[in-house]
Amino acid sequence: MFENLLVQGLSGLASASSLFLVASGLTVIFGVTRIVNFAHGSLYMMGAYLSWTLVTALPRGHLGFWGGVLVAALIVGVIGVLIEVLLLRRIYKAPELFQLLGTFGVVLIVQDVALMIWGPQDLLGPRAPGLRGAVEILGVRFPLYELFLIAVGPVVLGLLWLLFHRTRWGTTVRAATADREMVGALGVNQRMLFTTVFFLGSVLAGLGGALQLPRESVNLQMDLAIIAEAFVVVVIGGLGSLPGAFLAALLLGQLQAFGILIFPKITLVLAFLVMAVVLVVRPHGLLGRPPASAHAAHVVEPPYPPATPLVRYLGFAALALAVLVPPFMGEFALIVFTEIAIMVLFAASLHFIMGPGGMASFGHAAYFGLGAYGAALLAKHFAAPMELGLFAAPLMAGFAGVVFGWFCVRLSGVYAAMLTLAFAQIAWSTAFQWVEVTGGDNGILGVWPSAWAQPKLVYYYLALVLCVGVTLLLRRAIFAPFGYALRAGRDSPLRAEAIGMDGFRIRWVAFIFAAIAAGVAGGLFAYAKGSVFPTYMAIPRSVDALLMVLLGGVQTVSGPIVGALAYTWIHEQLMRSFDLWRLFLGSVIVALVLFFPQGLVGAAQRLTERRK
Amino acid sequence: MLEVEGLHAHYGRAHILQGVTLAARQGEVVALLGRNGAGKSTTMKSIMGMVRPSQGQVRFEGRDLAGREPFEIARAGIGYVPEERRIFTELTVMENLDVGRRPPRPGQQAWTEERVFALFPSLGAMRARPGGRMSGGEQQMLTIGRTLMGNPRLILLDEPSEGLAPVIIERMADAILALKRDGLTVLLSEQNLHFARLVSDRACVLEKGQIRWEGTLEALMADEAVKQQYLVA
Ligand SMILES: Nc1ncnc2c1ncn2[C@@H]1O[C@H](COP(=O)(O)OP(=O)(O)OP(=O)(O)O)[C@@H](O)[C@H]1O
Numbered sequence: 001m002f003e004n005l006l007v008q009g010l011s012g013l014a015s016a017s018s019l020f021l022v023a024s025g026l027t028v029i030f031g032v033t034r035i036v037n038f039a040h041g042s043l044y045m046m047g048a049y050l051s052w053t054l055v056t057a058l059p060r061g062h063l064g065f066w067g068g069v070l071v072a073a074l075i076v077g078v079i080g081v082l083i084e085v086l087l088l089r090r091i092y093k094a095p096e097l098f099q100l101l102g103t104f105g106v107v108l109i110v111q112d113v114a115l116m117i118w119g120p121q122d123l124l125g126p127r128a129p130g131l132r133g134a135v136e137i138l139g140v141r142f143p144l145y146e147l148f149l150i151a152v153g154p155v156v157l158g159l160l161w162l163l164f165h166r167t168r169w170g171t172t173v174r175a176a177t178a179d180r181e182m183v184g185a186l187g188v189n190q191r192m193l194f195t196t197v198f199f200l201g202s203v204l205a206g207l208g209g210a211l212q213l214p215r216e217s218v219n220l221q222m223d224l225a226i227i228a229e230a231f232v233v234v235v236i237g238g239l240g241s242l243p244g245a246f247l248a249a250l251l252l253g254q255l256q257a258f259g260i261l262i263f264p265k266i267t268l269v270l271a272f273l274v275m276a277v278v279l280v281v282r283p284h285g286l287l288g289r290p291p292a293s294a295h296a297a298h299v300v301e302p303p304y305p306p307a308t309p310l311v312r313y314l315g316f317a318a319l320a321l322a323v324l325v326p327p328f329m330g331e332f333a334l335i336v337f338t339e340i341a342i343m344v345l346f347a348a349s350l351h352f353i354m355g356p357g358g359m360a361s362f363g364h365a366a367y368f369g370l371g372a373y374g375a376a377l378l379a380k381h382f383a384a385p386m387e388l389g390l391f392a393a394p395l396m397a398g399f400a401g402v403v404f405g406w407f408c409v410r411l412s413g414v415y416a417a418m419l420t421l422a423f424a425q426i427a428w429s430t431a432f433q434w435v436e437v438t439g440g441d442n443g444i445l446g447v448w449p450s451a452w453a454q455p456k457l458v459y460y461y462l463a464l465v466l467c468v469g470v471t472l473l474l475r476r477a478i479f480a481p482f483g484y485a486l487r488a489g490r491d492s493p494l495r496a497e498a499i500g501m502d503g504f505r506i507r508w509v510a511f512i513f514a515a516i517a518a519g520v521a522g523g524l525f526a527y528a529k530g531s532v533f534p535t536y537m538a539i540p541r542s543v544d545a546l547l548m549v550l551l552g553g554v555q556t557v558s559g560p561i562v563g564a565l566a567y568t569w570i571h572e573q574l575m576r577s578f579d580l581w582r583l584f585l586g587s588v589i590v591a592l593v594l595f596f597p598q599g600l601v602g603a604a605q606r607l608t609e610r611r612k
Numbered sequence: 613m614l615e616v617e618g619l620h621a622h623y624g625r626a627h628i629l630q631g632v633t634l635a636a637r638q639g640e641v642v643a644l645l646g647r648n649g650a651g652k653s654t655t656m657k658s659i660m661g662m663v664r665p666s667q668g669q670v671r672f673e674g675r676d677l678a679g680r681e682p683f684e685i686a687r688a689g690i691g692y693v694p695e696e697r698r699i700f701t702e703l704t705v706m707e708n709l710d711v712g713r714r715p716p717r718p719g720q721q722a723w724t725e726e727r728v729f730a731l732f733p734s735l736g737a738m739r740a741r742p743g744g745r746m747s748g749g750e751q752q753m754l755t756i757g758r759t760l761m762g763n764p765r766l767i768l769l770d771e772p773s774e775g776l777a778p779v780i781i782e783r784m785a786d787a788i789l790a791l792k793r794d795g796l797t798v799l800l801s802e803q804n805l806h807f808a809r810l811v812s813d814r815a816c817v818l819e820k821g822q823i824r825w826e827g828t829l830e831a832l833m834a835d836e837a838v839k840q841q842y843l844v845a
């Protein structure tokens with residue numbers, strides 16, 4: 001018994017090491033550049049793939065293996081520098097969400113590039129020369145390579161400590177982490193500093209990936225799997241804190257090692273619980289500090305103009321088209337129209353917390369997906385009819401909104417974005433791992449509408465009525481006193497509190513509203529498709545919602561509607577005509593972030609304003 | 613050495629600097645005076661490139677620096693000592709000074725830690741102390757020392773006397789006079805007339821983003837009308 005615990009603890013330490021390598025790079029990059037690099041997981045994956053290529057190509061033996069691992073890490077460093085110079089350098093001043101989104105574009109691009117180069121199958125690497133065997137610890141055999149990994153973590157931490165405390169470059173980096181503008185005024189070229197920091201962080205990620213080679217197969221899911229964990233580690237440890245990342249990696253490694261013994265299905269849920277507790281007790285993580293934003297100029301968003309006659313006219317025209325045209329359309333077009341109606345509501349629900357609420361959510365798909373699962377689970381286990389399912393969907397999503405929202409609305413900026421992402425990952429992994437109930441990867445099939453709603457046209461009208469209705473309700477709330485209070489809390493939290501508004505409560509309620517609305521969309525989606533899958537809650541779907549909102553423009557009320565229309569259409573076209581749609585979509589995202597930070601509607605408004 | 617001409621700056625839509633024109637000759641200490649919110653700090657940040665001027669010129673030793681980035685302006689030889697001091701609180705005194713270090717210009721005696729400690733002896737006694745655990749006066753000395761480590765030819769000192777005890781203020785004045793003797797040019801923003809008089813050769817009075825008056829400190833002290841109009845709160 002004790003021996004087993006020891007072995008579990010040791011494997012936990014070994015996983016902690018690789019996690020720390022990745023998280024340390026992420027946290028160092030964030031500390032200086034204030035960018036949360038979603039593509040960090042992609043760098044890790046690149047490290048694994050590149051080392052596979054190098055190690056299998058090079059002659060066997062120590063030089064071939066270790067040389068391959070190191071060279072792979074260095075190449076990843078160069079790739080990181082390219083990403084920094086070509087993309088990030090141009091968006092350092094953009095809102096956090098745009099940065100997160102831009103780097104997510106890179107994730108998509110890297111996925112397709114990796115698919116093109118290495119193919120879809122899992123790749124197995126050779127084992128490390130000299131570390132192939134196992135040692136006996138209290139009579140249990142334990143792989144040598146795992147012992148080696150256990151040592152890597154503290155060694156890298158020590159080297160990084162020396163680098164940051166015993167070199168001038170390191171001192172400058174620490175200074176820039178505290179106040180990068182001041183460092184610039186002292187004559188330090190921030191660009192060079194950022195690029196070198198990015199190189200270091202990328203090398204660490206690449207090394208983390210390369211060192212996984214003897215442990216597990218290399219595949220295309222590595223990037224998002226590790227980034228979610230790395231986010232959790234960095235948030236628990238405190239953004240920008242290396243020792244914090246180390247502590248948190250140890251904690252998470254142990255949690256997962258022992259969690260497997262206790263709750264084999266829900267190891268991620270444990271990690272999340274710890275994160276939630278840490279964030280409530282210490283909102284900036286174990287060893288983190290509140291960000292030094294005192295010097296950043298705060299820009300107050302302009303108020304929403306009420307709809308101009310033109311916009312109103314366009315809105316009515318669109319609605320009239322949506323009502324009048326479908327009877328003359330074929331089945332396929334009806335399916336697309338239904339989906340668009342649902343996506344409009346999904347986007348509007350996210351916009352509700354992002355625009356007026358000023359809260360970034362990177363995991364809004366959780367509520368959409370929970371709505372879908374709420375309906376599907378009732379249908380599967382209790383043979384519930386559609387009417388009941390559509391009622392359960394917003395309930396389930398709203399309940400999650402109550403719980404998750406209570407945590408998320410306490411935080412702001414990237415912390416909130418990462419926490420929402422983590423919650424979505426939890427929801428996703430629960431759906432994915434709890435096979436008995438959710439069917440796991442196979443999803444739940446046979447979620448059909450009631451007989452009266454079976455015809456595609458009828459179902460379309462049902463979806464249209466519900467989606468337009470709820471979207472209008474959300475709009476009403478934006479212009480009601482509640483919406484004003486929400487925006488007041490966003491623009492000047494201190495003043496809002498001073499006049500007696502409970503900002504926390506208002507944001508919480510907004511979060512719950514948004515979750516409920518997303519749940520309605522999710523429920524409708526489930527019956528439209530006849531099935532639900534864990535992907536409904538996966539990161540890409542959260543990003544879909546973000547893209548719709550950002551494409552339309554956060555600071556306009558009609559933005560999410562235009563964004564949903566444009567995005568669903570583009571997406572449909574892409575999926576149909578391109579195999580490499582990720583590559584294409586990723587490039588579109590990057591372009592959007594670089595050239596249209598105001599979104600389509602925002603850009604149109606700018607244009608009309610300039611004409612005046 | 614420094615000629616600022618017709619400098620305009622905005623924060624968002626607020627038009628803060630509305631054509632500031634001023635100059636400092638080599639080795640001169642010029643005081644920039646004005647009430648709270650007159651735009652003194654903004655003038656300095658605009659010279660430094662930390663606020664991007666929307667119009668105007670900043671000529672330094674013959675080069676126009678307007679629109680350049682702060683690090684380039686620092687490397688051209690302008691040092692900036694911010695009003696909020698902005699010490700790196702996690703870093704020790706020695707490390708703070710190290711971040712400021714830049715190669716000396718030809719013919720200049722390079723600043724070293726020891727030279728900073730000679731100017732501010734109390735800093736020498738706390739080399740390993742983190743910046744966050746120093747008094748306001750010590751932080752003020754450190755922030756000046758950190759800027760000097762960059763071997764500037766001109767320094768912008770934003771309200772160095774703010775919040776300091778009278779004894780420390782006097783020591784600060786001595787230090788500035790010592791820097792002046794070494795040939796350093798200083799542009800000093802102040803609200804404390806008494807302090808400005810101790811160290812400055814000339815004064816420029818700023819009000820609502822424009823220079824309204826210029827002259828010697830003696831002339832200013834004698835001119836009650838100007839004092840009333842632009843300086844007394
Ligand atoms: N980051 C900022 N964003 C918006 N407005 C600002 C900002 N910083 C300063 N201002 C405004 O610009 C004006 C000039 O400010 P500035 O700090 O230059 O004045 P100052 O003369 O240095 O005053 P003080 O004596 O208080 O330091 C003030 O009205 C101030 O409110």
Ligand SMILES: [Mg+2]
Binds near residue numbers: 652653771
């Ligand atoms: Mg000031």
